[in-house]
Amino acid sequence: MEPPRDDQLIADLRALRPAPRPEFAAELDERAAAGFPRRSRLPRFSFERLRAIPRRRLLLPAGGVALAVVAIGTVVALSGGSEQNNGGPLSLSSPKTPSAQRPPQEIKPFSKESPEVQYEAVVPVAPSAGAASKDSAEALNGDFNASFRPRKIERSAEVVLGAEPQGVAGDAAKVFEAVHTNDGIVMHSSTRQGKAGEAGASFDLLIPSAKLPDALAAFSAIDEVRSRHEATADITAPTVSTAELLRESRARIDSLLGQLGEAETESEREAVEAELRHERHHASRLAAQLDHLHRRADLSRVSLRIVTGDSNESSGGGAWGIDDAFHDAGHILAVAAAVTVVGLAILGPIALIALLAWLTHRAWVRRERRRALG
Amino acid sequence: MSETLVAAAEEAPRAADLAFDRLYRSSRDDIYAYVAGLLRDGPAAEEVTAAAFERAYRKRHRFDPERGEPRAWLFGIARNAALDELRRRDRQAELTAEPVDLHSFGAEAVAEHSERRLAVSTALERLAPRERELIALKFFAGLSNAEIARVLGVSESNAGTKLHRAMTKLREACDGTA
Numbered sequence: 001m002e003p004p005r006d007d008q009l010i011a012d013l014r015a016l017r018p019a020p021r022p023e024f025a026a027e028l029d030e031r032a033a034a035g036f037p038r039r040s041r042l043p044r045f046s047f048e049r050l051r052a053i054p055r056r057r058l059l060l061p062a063g064g065v066a067l068a069v070v071a072i073g074t075v076v077a078l079s080g081g082s083e084q085n086n087g088g089p090l091s092l093s094s095p096k097t098p099s100a101q102r103p104p105q106e107i108k109p110f111s112k113e114s115p116e117v118q119y120e121a122v123v124p125v126a127p128s129a130g131a132a133s134k135d136s137a138e139a140l141n142g143d144f145n146a147s148f149r150p151r152k153i154e155r156s157a158e159v160v161l162g163a164e165p166q167g168v169a170g171d172a173a174k175v176f177e178a179v180h181t182n183d184g185i186v187m188h189s190s191t192r193q194g195k196a197g198e199a200g201a202s203f204d205l206l207i208p209s210a211k212l213p214d215a216l217a218a219f220s221a222i223d224e225v226r227s228r229h230e231a232t233a234d235i236t237a238p239t240v241s242t243a244e245l246l247r248e249s250r251a252r253i254d255s256l257l258g259q260l261g262e263a264e265t266e267s268e269r270e271a272v273e274a275e276l277r278h279e280r281h282h283a284s285r286l287a288a289q290l291d292h293l294h295r296r297a298d299l300s301r302v303s304l305r306i307v308t309g310d311s312n313e314s315s316g317g318g319a320w321g322i323d324d325a326f327h328d329a330g331h332i333l334a335v336a337a338a339v340t341v342v343g344l345a346i347l348g349p350i351a352l353i354a355l356l357a358w359l360t361h362r363a364w365v366r367r368e369r370r371r372a373l374g
Numbered sequence: 375m376s377e378t379l380v381a382a383a384e385e386a387p388r389a390a391d392l393a394f395d396r397l398y399r400s401s402r403d404d405i406y407a408y409v410a411g412l413l414r415d416g417p418a419a420e421e422v423t424a425a426a427f428e429r430a431y432r433k434r435h436r437f438d439p440e441r442g443e444p445r446a447w448l449f450g451i452a453r454n455a456a457l458d459e460l461r462r463r464d465r466q467a468e469l470t471a472e473p474v475d476l477h478s479f480g481a482e483a484v485a486e487h488s489e490r491r492l493a494v495s496t497a498l499e500r501l502a503p504r505e506r507e508l509i510a511l512k513f514f515a516g517l518s519n520a521e522i523a524r525v526l527g528v529s530e531s532n533a534g535t536k537l538h539r540a541m542t543k544l545r546e547a548c549d550g551t552a
Binding site: 006008010012013014016017018019020021031032036038368369371374 | 398411424427460495509513541545548
């Protein structure tokens with residue numbers, strides 16, 4: 001056979017042009033009419049396809065996945081470990097207080113009247129302010145699991161009431177009545193008469209912590225509440241450590257008393273007595289300290305002010321105005337900016353890595369396609 | 375082909391679909407012929423052709439008329455799909471060494487034609503994929519040298535040179551067969 005001429009070769013090539021099967025063409029036409037519905041991609045991820053990939057090509061992604069799993073596991077483990085750290089002020093929403101160590105707290109809406117304080121923690125505390133420190137120390141000496149030990153919470157509150165100048169005296173009387181009703185103590189009070197803005201009253205109060213919610217509700221009912229703030233601090237750790245020190249000190253005193261009985265010489269007796277005096281002084285100081293801690297937990301400090309005049313003049317309370325709107329808008333923008341910065345700080349590197357990975361993959365695919373042509 | 379997909383897409387989504395439909399109808403057989411000529415495997419060519427049109431349909435709104443004609447764009451997508459299929463074949467060949475189904479390609483055409491055409495078909499088999507691709511683009515898909523240049527991303531003169539070399543090799547292969 002003779003080699004083909006150019007025109008023959010071209011004619012032969014055109015004659016050899018592959019044509020699609022009619023069935024395939026019809027099927028493709030149908031799919032085109034339907035807008036090329038996406039076919040199932042499941043076969044792409046089938047096990048057989050996975051097996052077809054050489055193992056050396058699986059090493060890199062598998063290593064990446066393993067590294068990511070290790071990194072996530074480490075982060076989770078570290079964050080879980082940090083949650084074991086307890087102490088410091090009690091935060092109602094703080095994840096730092098493990099639920100196992102919390103007392104049976106009840107979170108409930110405090111008062112619908114309050115414009116700022118919405119929730120409180122009801123914490124079991126000693127029923128009276130005069131609980132003897134010795135009793136408490138003995139209770140703490142008991143051999144019970146620390147996980148179930150009632151926590152000592154110090155609480156304080158600030159309330160600002162708005163009143164008319166002529167109503168200050170009446171409101172002050174109601175404050176005294178509410179304090180009396182709730183077994184509280186008025187540490188300090190002052191009342192000023194005068195025109196709007198000058199007239200007012202202030203009170204420093206001690207309210208039994210168990211009755212603080214009732215007392216605050218009673219104060220809020222006296223007049224217009226312009227602001228109310230509450231704060232809590234967990235003082236369990238210093239209370240427990242002081243109680244333990246007191247127990248050790250008392251054991252030391254008992255031991256010294258025993259030594260005193262067995263002392264044979266005058267100088268020996270004097271030395272033990274001196275040490276005994278010092279230890280008793282130390283125990284006394286610890287008992288006072290423990291008593292003070294108990295008082296802090298049992299009695300809540302309340303600062304109450306009655307102000308007159310425009311509500312804008314009181315600190316942070318009163319009607320919401322244009323200044324507040326600007327302030328709130330600025331605050332919201334600052335928070336939004338902070339969230340954005342944090343988000344970018346997290347997403348930026350991830351996006352950069354993803355971009356680099358995508359570019360690398362793209363370059364690799366191009367190279368492989370060139371290689372596929374031989 | 376003078377119309378562009380994007381110009382139509384800006385007018386109305388429906389118009390874009392119609393433009394793509396026209397592109398599909400004018401290119402369906404050419405795309406299949408090119409892919410089949412490159413892969414030399416009928417079932418694989420059908421699969422790749424369908425995948426190429428599916429990809430093109432999904433990307434039809436991203437087509438940039440400043441970067442070329444719609445037909446060249448469509449052939450570029452089909453080319454990538456076909457090369458991916460070749461890569462996949464290479465990977466499978468590493469593991470299974472499964473022979474490619476050569477007999478299914480053009481069997482009917484070859485059976486009906488002369489011995490010379492059988493020799494040309496056999497010579498095509500012997501060409502490297504890169505050269506077979508050029509011949510497929512030119513004589514199976516019917517692209518001009520300028521269109522081939524746009525699909526391959528080379529200059530028109532370079533495309534012409536490459537095509538000439540591929541034809542020379544095909545002729546030599548035919549001589550060898552003869």
